[in-house]
Amino acid sequence: MSSVHAKEEIWGTTRGFYWGWYVELGAFLILGINYGARYSFGVFIKPMVLEYHWSWSVISAGMSILVLAYGIGGIFSGRLVDRIAPRWLITAGGGGRPDGHRPFSDPFCP
Helix, strand or coil: CCCCCCEEEECCEEEECCCHHHHHHHHHHHHHHHHHHHCCCHHHHHHHHHHHCCCHHHHHHHHHHHHHHHHHHHHHHHHHHHHCCHHHHHHHHHHHHHHHHHHHCCCCCC
C-alpha cells in the first residue's frame, strides 16, 4: 500500500483512491449545515415572538427579505464569479463579512 494512494481491487484491477471525495464530503457537510440552519427558521419563530415581543409578521418579513436578497444576490455574484476569479471574490467576501454584520449584531425593536 502506497503512502500517497490507498489501493483497492475492483474487478481484478488496482485503482488508486481519489482524494477529491474528501473535498466532496466536506462541501456536502458544510452546505448541509449552512442550509439546515438557514431554513430551519420556522422552528425559532415562536421562541423569538415570546422573547422579543415582536409580531409573527415582522419576524417572517425579516426572513422573507433575507431569502429575497439571497436569491437576487446570487444572480449578481454569479456574474462576478464568471468575470473575476472566485479566489479573489471569496477573499474579499471573507474580509468584508465582519463589517457587514456589525450593524445587525444587536437585536433592536422594530
